[in-house]
Amino acid sequence: MFKKCLTSLAFGILVSTSAMAETIYVSDIQFIAIREGQGNNTKAVERGLKSGTPLVVLDRSNSYTKVRTPKGNEGWVANYFLSDNRVSRDQLVRLESKLTEAAETKLNAEEALDEEKAKVANLVTQVEQLNSERSSLQTQLSEVNELAQKARAIVAANEESAYKIESLQHQLDSAQNENQMLKSSKEQRWFMIGATTIIIGVLAGLILPNTRKKKASTGSWS
Template structure:
């Protein structure tokens, strides 16, 4: 075998081994067709591959690369349709989508932050109102306690006054009973004194004439 053929064979094996581990992408062209051969006159195996579609490298030649599509179709495509990295257009679209998502997320986060701040303000206002209500209720409670203490003092004083009134009533009743007893005793004394006076007058009325008669008799006898 000529040395030239051996060298070409080895180079083809090396290129084939390297190609099996590589991935290329459809370049910045909207649609690409995969064909059975390296000529544009051969039948298209798959059409309409969009830019950025990853293709598995199967074999390389001077100006074409044999690839396998994501659907499993195998064919040749010109190298100028391929890129070793994801195409710029797809990267830009991806970045624009990520930027749009980030912007939307930022807007949503800002809206949520605004809502949270509004809720915090409402809660602070509610807390302030509750504190005012609590202070008012505490003031009313203190007033109620003061009124209760006054009422208890008045009740205590009324109980003491009622006891004093009851005691005065008892003392008055005792005084009335004593006065009645004294009045009865005085009436009895006056009655006895009147009776004694009357009896004494009666005796004097009887004895006085007798005494006069005795004096007269004595005078006569003398």
Template sequence: MFAVSSIAVAQAKTVWVDDQLYLPVRSGAGSQFRIIENAVPSGTPLEVIEASDSGYTLVRTPKGTEGWVSSQYLSETPIAADRLRTANRQLEETRAELAQVKEQLSNVVTERNALESSEASLSDRSQELQEELQRIKSIAADSINLERRNRELREENQKIRNDLEVLTAENERLEASKEYDFMLLGAGLVLGGVLLALIIPMLKPTRKTDNWA
């Protein structure tokens, strides 16, 4: 219960009408004074203007009425019903905040899972790129080897062509020499034939004339 001071309150404070009451506000500090505001319900906050040792306190109601009420029905704390409503409201606010935190946590978990999935995809893509790079390097190496082999083949082909040209020239020379030899042989045979034609008649014995006939 509210303890009433015997001196005026230096600074205004708030008190509440106690549980399950409808407190009348009177024009003076006593039950003999007329009621100027009737049935202030329990839980109503009242601003203390002055306290006295008469058992009454001068207050100001939410409607702005200034009057005296019995101090024994005042409390320095809100009534249990108000405290319960406040506690329930705070509980609902806490539940709402908890639901919001859970939703934020769910979003964070979803984002984390998405990031992990994206990281896995990036890792797979990186592996694919590494394999593709290795394949390109292998192709490039094969291309270099192929180019070197082609160059070697071209050089060998050119060498074969050079050798073929030399052999062709040598063959032509031999053919020309062979024809020349045939010509010499033919000329020799002709000359030999002529000589034989001249010599053979000279080698035949001449017949003597038979003078005894």
């Protein structure tokens, strides 16, 4: 008999402990009252518990459950007022909150995508500008190469012209030297001719009078 009582007591404690760990919720009915006993005619311990209010289970009997409210009041409530899960209104609120978070996440993702698109468009514009600049530089390089070739040709022509000018200058110098030599030779020749003429004239001036005198002397002797 003692063992049977002990077993029953242990079972009761186990059930009580299990019940105390359980949490249930006020169902979708808007407001309910917690009462002292198992019936609507008993005194209300706490009124106005709205849907979704969590209640700690203390005991279960017949179609009623003894609970503790968030304010610490303990009493009985009919099982049809209770739900093992959160009420649909609270679930709806939670779903709406998650939906709002998802919408915000989507909006942030769209904004990030728009920023990335703007960056890509900017990069495309920069690439186009770089391609345009590269094309312009290639054109300028071609023009520079062409000018360099022309410059080399002009330098080569100038070197050839300088060589020709130098050759002509040498020829001119030679011609001037030869002309100077010829001029000097001609002047010497004329000088010699003049000197010879003067000497002849002097001699003639000296000889002719003597000849005339001799002729005159010879005529007088005869």
